[in-house]
Amino acid sequence: MVLAVQKMLCPSCGVAMNHHGDKVIYLSQESGGVRPLDTMEHLDEIHACPNCGGMGSRPTE
Amino acid sequence: MATRPLYIPVILGTVRTGRMSMHAAQLVTGELAGRAGVETELIDIAKLPLPTDDAGEAIKDTGFSDQMNRADALVIVAPEYNHGYPGLLKHLLDSCLKEYIHKAVGIVGVSAGPFGGSRVIENLLPVMRELGLVTIFWDVNFSSIQKVFATDGKLLDEAFIRRVDKFLKELIWMAKTLRYGREQVSLD
Numbered sequence: 001m002v003l004a005v006q007k008m009l010c011p012s013c014g015v016a017m018n019h020h021g022d023k024v025i026y027l028s029q030e031s032g033g034v035r036p037l038d039t040m041e042h043l044d045e046i047h048a049c050p051n052c053g054g055m056g057s058r059p060t061e
Numbered sequence: 062m063a064t065r066p067l068y069i070p071v072i073l074g075t076v077r078t079g080r081m082s083m084h085a086a087q088l089v090t091g092e093l094a095g096r097a098g099v100e101t102e103l104i105d106i107a108k109l110p111l112p113t114d115d116a117g118e119a120i121k122d123t124g125f126s127d128q129m130n131r132a133d134a135l136v137i138v139a140p141e142y143n144h145g146y147p148g149l150l151k152h153l154l155d156s157c158l159k160e161y162i163h164k165a166v167g168i169v170g171v172s173a174g175p176f177g178g179s180r181v182i183e184n185l186l187p188v189m190r191e192l193g194l195v196t197i198f199w200d201v202n203f204s205s206i207q208k209v210f211a212t213d214g215k216l217l218d219e220a221f222i223r224r225v226d227k228f229l230k231e232l233i234w235m236a237k238t239l240r241y242g243r244e245q246v247s248l249d
Contacts (some may be wrong), residue, residue, distance in 0.1 A: 004131045005249065020243045023193060046162045048243035053065055055130050057159050 010049035012043050015046035017056055066100045067236050069093055070128055071136040076107040082171045084210040085203050089169060092225050093136070104128060106153050112215030113152070119191040121156045127161035134236035135194065137227065141181035146188075154192060160194035160200040163243050165235035167228055169201040177202025195239060199231040 007016040026041045043060045071093065074087040086103055093101040104125070112120045127133075137147050166189050170178020182200050189196050201224055203209055209218050216222075 018244050018246070019248050020246060021193070021248060023159055023162060029112070044159065045248075046159055048163075050244035053133075053240070054133070054245065055160070 008047045012054040013052045015051040024036040067133045069134045074139045077199035081206040083139045084214045138169040141178040166194040167232040171203045177204035199228045
């Protein structure tokens with residue numbers, strides 16, 4: 001079953017954007033000042049506006 | 062399809078004093094500027110703030126990030142230093158990430174020797190892929206750059222006009238195609 005997902009709206013012109021890609025984002029974060037750094041990752045959706053070409057992103061649901 | 066002009070900046074990837082790559086970058090920028098429906102500008106990394114006390118998105122420059130967000134395609138002019146790309150070029154490219162996704166890139170290699178930066182281009186390809194950029198299959202190779210341009214930047218070998226034309230035609234086709242994909246073709 002495919003879940004309905006709310007379209008992301010362009011922050012510039014308000015038009016519904018197109019979800020065209022996903023990107024793994026790696027974040028490095030110090031953990032209590034202990035090194036080496038812990039590495040975390042999450043997946044972001046990448047969106048583009050068909051009206052003005054603006055870009056946006058948000059974490060995947 | 063949208064009629065907004067394509068925005069295709071040219072990144073000059075070296076800060077070295079006396080860089081002949083500047084002439085190559087100016088040639089490509091000029092040829093791009095003369096095309097209908099294309100806006101361009103030369104981004105000189107020597108003029109960008111590039112802190113070296115951190116790296117990655119932590120040193121993101123707002124102006125450069127905005128340019129990459131707006132870009133439909135990039136031209137990277139990269140001299141070959143010891144078979145590789147200039148460290149500061151990689152440092153700059155690493156400062157953005159999502160800005161690049163599904164955008165076209167063409168690479169112009171520059172060398173003082175006979176190979177025209179072919180090794181720097183090959184070394185940049187996996188970097189482009191990881192950044193989410195889409196490479197075209199045309200390059201421009203400026204070999205023996207000191208023979209291609211006079212020290213004042215005058216082009217001495219007119220054959221490069223045709224080579225740059227071929228390269229830009231392919232880049233613009235890919236930029237249009239990827240813009241359509243970004244804006245109209247859903248991943249879902």
